[in-house]
Amino acid sequence: MGRNGKRIKRIFIIINIVIVLVISYFAYNEYLKSKDTKKELTSIKDKYKVLLNDSSIDDDEIKEINDKINDLEEIGNKTKEKMAEVFKLASELESKIKKNETKKKIAYLTFDDGPYYNTYNVLKILKENHVKATFFTTNVNGEHCYDNKNYECHKLYKEYAKDNHTIANHTYTHGWNKGLYSSVNSFMDAIKKQEELIKSETGIIPNIARFPGGSSTPGATKGKQMKAALLKAGYGWVDWTASDGDGGYIANTDVAWSNFTKTIGDKIEVVLFHDYDKKTTAILPKVIKYLREKNYILLPLFYESVAINKG
Numbered sequence: 001m002g003r004n005g006k007r008i009k010r011i012f013i014i015i016n017i018v019i020v021l022v023i024s025y026f027a028y029n030e031y032l033k034s035k036d037t038k039k040e041l042t043s044i045k046d047k048y049k050v051l052l053n054d055s056s057i058d059d060d061e062i063k064e065i066n067d068k069i070n071d072l073e074e075i076g077n078k079t080k081e082k083m084a085e086v087f088k089l090a091s092e093l094e095s096k097i098k099k100n101e102t103k104k105k106i107a108y109l110t111f112d113d114g115p116y117y118n119t120y121n122v123l124k125i126l127k128e129n130h131v132k133a134t135f136f137t138t139n140v141n142g143e144h145c146y147d148n149k150n151y152e153c154h155k156l157y158k159e160y161a162k163d164n165h166t167i168a169n170h171t172y173t174h175g176w177n178k179g180l181y182s183s184v185n186s187f188m189d190a191i192k193k194q195e196e197l198i199k200s201e202t203g204i205i206p207n208i209a210r211f212p213g214g215s216s217t218p219g220a221t222k223g224k225q226m227k228a229a230l231l232k233a234g235y236g237w238v239d240w241t242a243s244d245g246d247g248g249y250i251a252n253t254d255v256a257w258s259n260f261t262k263t264i265g266d267k268i269e270v271v272l273f274h275d276y277d278k279k280t281t282a283i284l285p286k287v288i289k290y291l292r293e294k295n296y297i298l299l300p301l302f303y304e305s306v307a308i309n310k311g
């Protein structure tokens with residue numbers, strides 16, 4: 001091969017490497033926590049190996065490319081480390097709040113019953129306002145969203161994960177009046193099934209649960225057994241301390257707003273909303289602004305939080 005031919009081949013290879021790098025970077029970001037990512041990364045690595053075996057690329061270039069692959073793998077770990085740091089600081093803040101050592105307060109925004117197609121609007125508002133929240137997910141919508149039958153609802157699990165919201169377990173069936181609470185086994189089956197769904201869509205194993213209808217719905221005796229079973233399965237559980245009433249009928253956004261503001265006052269609030277509710281979505285920017293003005297820091301729930309009941 002002539003000098004020119006070699007040069008062209010070399011440029012061709014470098015262009016290919018750049019393309020693969022760019023594609024892999026975006027692909028990795030896009031599906032950061034999914035199982036597919038690992039498969040994709042392996043196939044990208046295989047492609048690299050072919051390119052790297054070409055003798056026209058020198059050692060420095062190989063090193064640089066290898067460093068970049070390692071960087072890609074680091075993104076996932078760094079996010080986990082960052083979230084662990086956030087939760088550690090949140091724990092410290094919670095104990096300061098409990099001891100009256102700070103004027104700061106915490107609000108945990110939580111959204112139940114998703115995913116829905118409307119979840120996209122909720123996620124957009126949270127992102128625009130730099131808020132991390134908690135999503136109590138269920139499979140009530142199945143694979144297709146109730147509010148957009150053409151849309152595969154399961155895709156939204158990756159969106160929750162990508163934005164680093166806490167993904168929590170609200171049972172697979174949500175059927176609080178359809179046998180969910182008939183026995184500890186039926187309840188735990190619905191917990192396990194939802195756990196598997198979350199895990200298969202995101203790679204995340206949830207450790208926070210919420211009882212559909214609230215923790216008092218199964219009744220005292222059964223409820224106690226279910227809470228013990230949750231703890232044994234590695235879960236804490238949480239109800240809520242504030243809401244805009246969107247679990248029931250709310251006439252308009254003014255009513256939603258007034259319901260919400262009336263329930264806010266504690267130093268640590270767990271606010272209940274629903275992904276599907278358009279009135280909640282409409283007041284959400286105002287909710288975030290209001291809470292921040294009242295000195296609340298908005299955080300996603302984490303297992304160690306004082307808000308999470310263990311047993």
Ligand SMILES: [Zn+2]
Nearest residue numbers: 112113212213
């Ligand atoms: Zn629910």
